Amino acid sequence: xxxxxxxxxxxxxxxxxxxxxxxxxxxxxxxxxxxxxxxxxxxxxxxxxxxxxxxxxxxxxxxxxxxxxxxxxxxxxxxxxxxxxxxxxxxxxxxxxxxxxxxxxxxxxxxxxxxxxxxxxxxxxxxxxxxxxxxxxxxxxxxxxxxxxxxxxxxxxxxxxxxxxxxxxxxxxxxxxxxxxxxxxxxxxxxxxxxxxxxxxxxxxxxxxxxxxxxxxxxxxxxxxxxxxxxxxxxxxxxxxxxxxxxxxxxxxxxxxxxxxxxxxxxxxxxxxxxxxxxxxxxxxxxxxxxxxxxxxxxxxxxxxxxxxxxxxxxxxxxxxxxxxxxxxxxxxxxxxxxxxxxxxxxxxxxxxx
Amino acid sequence: xxxxxxxxxxxxxxxxxxxxxxxxxxxxxxxxxxxxxxxxxxxxxxxxxxxxxxxxxxxxxxxxxxxxxxxxxxxxxxxxxxxxxxxxxxxxxxxxxxxxxxxxxxxxxxxxxxxxxxxxxxxxxxxxxxxxxxxxxxxxxxxxxxxxxxxxxxxxxxxxxxxxxxxxxxxxxxxxxxxxxxxxxxxxxxxxxxxxxxxxxxxxxxxxxxxxxxxxxxxxxxxxxxxxxxxxxxxxxxxxxxxxxxxxxxxxxxxxxxxxxxxxxxxxxxxxxxxxxxxxxxxxxxxxxxxxxxxxxxxxxxxxxxxxxxxxxxxxxxxxxxxxxxxxxxxxxxxxxxxxxxxxxxxxxxxxxx
Numbered sequence: 001x002x003x004x005x006x007x008x009x010x011x012x013x014x015x016x017x018x019x020x021x022x023x024x025x026x027x028x029x030x031x032x033x034x035x036x037x038x039x040x041x042x043x044x045x046x047x048x049x050x051x052x053x054x055x056x057x058x059x060x061x062x063x064x065x066x067x068x069x070x071x072x073x074x075x076x077x078x079x080x081x082x083x084x085x086x087x088x089x090x091x092x093x094x095x096x097x098x099x100x101x102x103x104x105x106x107x108x109x110x111x112x113x114x115x116x117x118x119x120x121x122x123x124x125x126x127x128x129x130x131x132x133x134x135x136x137x138x139x140x141x142x143x144x145x146x147x148x149x150x151x152x153x154x155x156x157x158x159x160x161x162x163x164x165x166x167x168x169x170x171x172x173x174x175x176x177x178x179x180x181x182x183x184x185x186x187x188x189x190x191x192x193x194x195x196x197x198x199x200x201x202x203x204x205x206x207x208x209x210x211x212x213x214x215x216x217x218x219x220x221x222x223x224x225x226x227x228x229x230x231x232x233x234x235x236x237x238x239x240x241x242x243x244x245x246x247x248x249x250x251x252x253x254x255x256x257x258x259x260x261x262x263x264x265x266x267x268x269x270x271x272x273x274x275x276x277x278x279x280x281x282x283x284x285x286x287x288x289x290x291x292x293x294x295x296x297x298x299x300x301x302x303x304x305x306x307x308x309x310x311x312x313x314x315x316x317x318x319x320x321x322x323x324x325x326x327x328x329x330x331x332x333x334x335x336x337x338x339x340x341x342x343x344x345x346x347x348x349x350x351x352x353x354x
Numbered sequence: 355x356x357x358x359x360x361x362x363x364x365x366x367x368x369x370x371x372x373x374x375x376x377x378x379x380x381x382x383x384x385x386x387x388x389x390x391x392x393x394x395x396x397x398x399x400x401x402x403x404x405x406x407x408x409x410x411x412x413x414x415x416x417x418x419x420x421x422x423x424x425x426x427x428x429x430x431x432x433x434x435x436x437x438x439x440x441x442x443x444x445x446x447x448x449x450x451x452x453x454x455x456x457x458x459x460x461x462x463x464x465x466x467x468x469x470x471x472x473x474x475x476x477x478x479x480x481x482x483x484x485x486x487x488x489x490x491x492x493x494x495x496x497x498x499x500x501x502x503x504x505x506x507x508x509x510x511x512x513x514x515x516x517x518x519x520x521x522x523x524x525x526x527x528x529x530x531x532x533x534x535x536x537x538x539x540x541x542x543x544x545x546x547x548x549x550x551x552x553x554x555x556x557x558x559x560x561x562x563x564x565x566x567x568x569x570x571x572x573x574x575x576x577x578x579x580x581x582x583x584x585x586x587x588x589x590x591x592x593x594x595x596x597x598x599x600x601x602x603x604x605x606x607x608x609x610x611x612x613x614x615x616x617x618x619x620x621x622x623x624x625x626x627x628x629x630x631x632x633x634x635x636x637x638x639x640x641x642x643x644x645x646x647x648x649x650x651x652x653x654x655x656x657x658x659x660x661x662x663x664x665x666x667x668x669x670x671x672x673x674x675x676x677x678x679x680x681x682x683x684x685x686x687x688x689x690x691x692x693x694x695x696x697x698x699x700x701x702x703x704x705x706x707x708x
Contacts, residue, residue: 134599135599136598136599136602146537149537149544149545150545181588183500183503183583183584183587183588183591190503190584191503191504191584213587213588213591214587214588214589214590214591214592214593214594214595215591215592215594215595215598216595217592217595217596218592218595218596218598218599219595219598219599227588229537230537230544230545230585231584231585231588233537233567233568234535234537234567234568234581234585234588234589235568235588235589235592236568237537237567237568237569238568238569238571238572238589238592238593239568239592239593239596240568240569241568241569241570241571241572241573242571242572242593242596242597243596243600244490244569244572244573245488245489245490245572245573246597246600246632248490249628249631249632250628253624253625253627253628254621254624256624260624262620263617263620263621263624264621266616266617266620266621267608267617267618267620267621270607270608270610270614270617271607273607274603274604274607277603278600278603
């Protein structure tokens with residue numbers, strides 16, 4: 001399937017020095033993809049001069065005169081940076097020239113611009129941030145990771161619908177199991193929002209497993225784990241911190257003296273392959289799900305390989321019809337839960353102001 | 355300092371087969387401690403017959419005819435099990451025969467009985483569950499870990515006071531830094547409760563560092579990390595799940611073939627010492643902090659060594675005056691924050707009903 005991805009070529013900590021080689025590798029591996037690079041004219045053309053000539057025809061260029069800074073308040077980026085590489089990349093989805101956008105820039109600005117320009121999907125109150133995390137069986141899709149600190153039970157249900165559709169698109173799993181993150185498996189546990197969300201999920205027709213706990217994310221108890229953005233963000237960052245600490249401890253032990261350094265040599269390939277399984281670059285690319293377009297946020301510090309994974313994710317979501325799948329699942333859930341006005345047009349149209 | 359600890363001898367998955375040898379090892383290492391074992395007369399006396407004769411005079415026995423089951427609803431345990439080993443162990447604090455209680459039994463029941471019998475400390479609305487977690491610099495005290503799913507800003511402030519006093523008692527750190535768990539370091543981040551709690555903490559006179567994120571727990575950015583019980587429980591269990599997964603991945607890599615098994619032999623001591631640094635047994639013993647007595651909850655599946663660590667923690671908290679330290683810090687904070695009625699007697703007395 002022919003897929004066109006708009007790339008914020010200037011975004012992230014490294015800008016063109018990462019986005020251009022990543023796009024080049026991505027295009028070489030994905031013959032049906034093409035890319036529109038959005039950025040400052042001269043540096044972008046200069047960087048593109050290094051790209052293999054056979055790939056160059058699949059790269060279009062769109063000039064942007066501004067850049068959204070990493071620490072710029074989202075509201076400022078939205079109001080004042082109308083000619084930024086990020087804004088134009090998203091505009092390209094809106095006007096139909098691209099089906100997806102990938103940016104390593106400011107997350108808050110990307111979400112604000114995405115909501116304003118694209119609006120939210122019908123039936124979705126607020127977009128969420130979703131990503132895949134490794135588990136002992138494969139991967140889990142977890143959302144929300146920080147876009148919404150206070151969520152209603154209906155929003156958690158919407159996250160479940162979106163997570164389910166996203167997992168189908170990315171993992172090819174037609175009926176993913178959904179877990180609701182809680183502090184115990186029993187139905188009596190948790191706060192009121194989670195209890196009400198469990199009731200909605202039970203009657204939603206989705207493949208609802210029930211409550212799961214933090215450890216279930218990495219056990220892989222369910223394919224999707226749903227939570228509010230505060231809890232999801234803490235779970236994700238706690239995990240990042242713990243992995244860093246464990247690497248540090250392993251390093252401490254292996255560099256203690258000449259004997260342990262020798263053992264490290266014997267274990268070199270083993271430790272390398274251990275680290276590879278957890279390599280965050282392979283999981284790079286969070287989906288801003290719920291927008292009327294595929295928008296992928298790459299980590300700001302992404303290198304070539306990591307940014308390439310974010311591009312691949314954008315491609316997969318478009319190629320496997322993620323947006324249509326969400327729409328279909330919203331219809332299906334609405335048929336089961338008539339009391340929940342998931343398809344209330346008024347609500348959906350409020351999306352952009354939220 | 356002479357310290358008497360009441361031990362729920364029957365609690366946990368293993369009961370006497372763990373509690374008796376753990377008590378024996380604990381007493382051998384701690385000459386100033388004595389213990390009151392609470393449990394069924396015959397099996398308890400039989401188990402105690404194996405204890406070294408020089409230690410036996412420091413072990414008193416109190417007979418209990420009932421046991422609180424691990425899955426028993428806390429309200430039932432509170433109402434119906436008045437002659438249980440757990441209840442009597444807590445009663446021993448109330449009537450002054452012991453200064454602390456350690457149980458590996460049902461957490462909810464221990465909290466319910468603790469609140470009913472002992473009441474909460476003056477100035478504390480609700481007790482919290484606190485524990486120590488390893489970090490790259492030492493340990494962090496984290497609370498709440500699941501006792502309170504919905505918290506007010508004032509409660510988060512109270513957790514900070516208790517965490518600070520607990521850290522001083524256990525770690526000997528006189529002015530521990532306090533971090534407020536949030537989804538960003540900026541003051542604009544998070545929900546209203548966290549923002550208001552940050553304002554209170556800023557004016558509390560405590561050593562408030564500011565907002566911290568999930569990764570800061572394991573970086574060791576602050577000595578204490580404060581959060582509500584939902585978030586704390588998810589962070590803790592996510593960490594447990596991640597560590598299990600990483601061990602599984604390491605094991606997978608080291609058992610792949612004869613070469614990797616050989617490398618594992620060379621790394622045996624290194625991996626053992628790596629695991630030891632993270633050994634959850636060394637961190638066993640969560641403090642039910644905020645009660646008018648030292649109550650320590652051991653993990654239900656604790657073995658001898660783990661249960662001994664829980665006993666040591668109880669001893670330290672008594673020996674280093676944890677309860678007085680909390681009272682002093684509440685007084686100090688109340689002097690700085692006159693608008694917050696931390697010492698409202700009515701509130702404190704409501705503690706038992708909460």
